[in-house]
Amino acid sequence: MDGALRAVVTGASSGIGAATVRRLRAEGWSVLAVARREERLRALAAETGCEPCPADLTDPDDVARVAQAAGACSALVNNAGGAVGTDPVATGDPADWQRMFDVNVLATLRVTQALLPALRASGRGDVLVMSSTAAHVVYEGGGGYAAAKHAEGALARTLRLELAGDPVRVIEIAPGMVRTEEFSLNRFGGDREKADAVYAGVREPLTAEDVADCVAWTLTRPHHVNVDLLVVRPLAQAAQHKVVREP
Incomplete structure (x- = not known):
């Protein structure tokens, strides 16, 4: 991998984001790791050699600071997100x-928006959006999260049309059931019992590393190859409502 390639990864302090930083660094990318929790980013930087950039992406001033720190980048992994409540x-x-x-x-x-000028200027830019199977299928108790992820998916698909002819790919990865240290715990307000129940009896849910592998694969295809949508689920999850649980 060309060591000159530079990626910005948001939501990088844990889970899929941190795993993606590790994977891209292992493949020779320069990585700007973005998240709110500075202490975790500093630890990740010490481990991987990434550049930490503490920021709250709901704050336009922080986003402008991220764009300045990103400099001449060729890939943006929009991984920041999450669910609240059921x-x-x-x-x-x-x-x-x-x-x-x-x-x-x-x-x-x-x-x-902030990074598109740099991605265009790179001559081989990538905008990767980490959506969810909830961006394509709704389910009871998931209305708010599914609505947000549907909107995020619509953003990606619209952007791909609008950038047609530009040297920028738009990639959407939609994971199903992924067991990370915080996603379900945050969704249930820190209730560990409820968070663990989501995965009870499910043999080998996806891991953050599985999804990071998908990120690296899509970003490292020849640049004329655009992976529009990659849906990835564990074998035990045939669909949003069809999950095999063992006793």
Whole structure:
């Protein structure tokens, strides 16, 4: 891999984001790792040699600072996001919905807008959007998250049309059930029992490293090859509602 290639990875302090930083660094990329938690980013930098960039992507001033730190980059991995709660639509808290739209949709919009000039100028740019199978299928109790991820997926698909003719690919990766240290725990407000129940009996849910492998694969295809959408699930999950659970 050409060591001159530079990627910006958001949501890099844990889970898929941190795994993606590790994988891209292992493949020779220069990586700017972006997240809110500075201490975790510093530890990741010490481990991998990435450049830490603490930032809140809901703050336009922070996003401008990320763009300045990114410099001449060739790939943006929009990984920052998350789910809050499992309330049905009838009782969902609008503040939770707002938070999910802020971190999943508007953060992706802001960072993409800020980095597009550099990605175009690179002559081989990539905008990768980490959506979810929830961007394509709805389910009970997931209205807010599915709505946000549907919007994020629509952003990616629209951007691909609008950039046709430019040297920038738009890639969407939609993972299904991935067991990371924080996603479900955050969704359930820190309730470990509820978070663990999501994966109970499921043999080998995806790991953050599995998804990072997908990221690296899509980014390292010859640049005339655009992976529009990659849906990846564990073998035990045939569909959003079809999950094999062992006793």
